[in-house]
Amino acid sequence: MNKYKILVAEDNKINVKVAEFTLRSIASQLDFAHNGQEVLEKIAQHQYDVIMMDVKMPIMDGYETTKIIRKMEQDHPELKPLKIIAITANNQPEEVKYCKSIGMDDFLSKPFTTSAALACIQMLCETDL
DSSP, X not given: OOOEEXXXXXXXXXXXXXXXXXXXXXXXXXXEESSHHHHHHHHHHOOXXXXXXXXXXXXXOHHHHHHHHHHHHHHOTTSOOOEEEEEESOOOHHHHHHHHXXXXXXXXXXXXXXXXXXXXHHHHHTTOO
């Protein structure tokens, strides 16, 4: 099984612990950001296979952060596009559609399981191999 470099953008301390427990077995690197500004700082310093992006965070939410990342990628075509998975408890069809419309690659409803996260990450990352 491949292990992945994962950045989790999540501001809730309990959800951070759950994500850490859930993802550590599939991650070669597991970092956390508590808001969108921290996400942008981390992706400037490290390369990740995937970002698991909470959509509602303080300072800068996951929607705005995704739009900025996609604009950066558009302005710099030499960059490998990041895989971004929305993570939210709101799994209404409109929410899923909106997340995908702004450039998120997939969607996981919280709380997610290790197997659901792994399946989602593998589907996104291994299509590039």
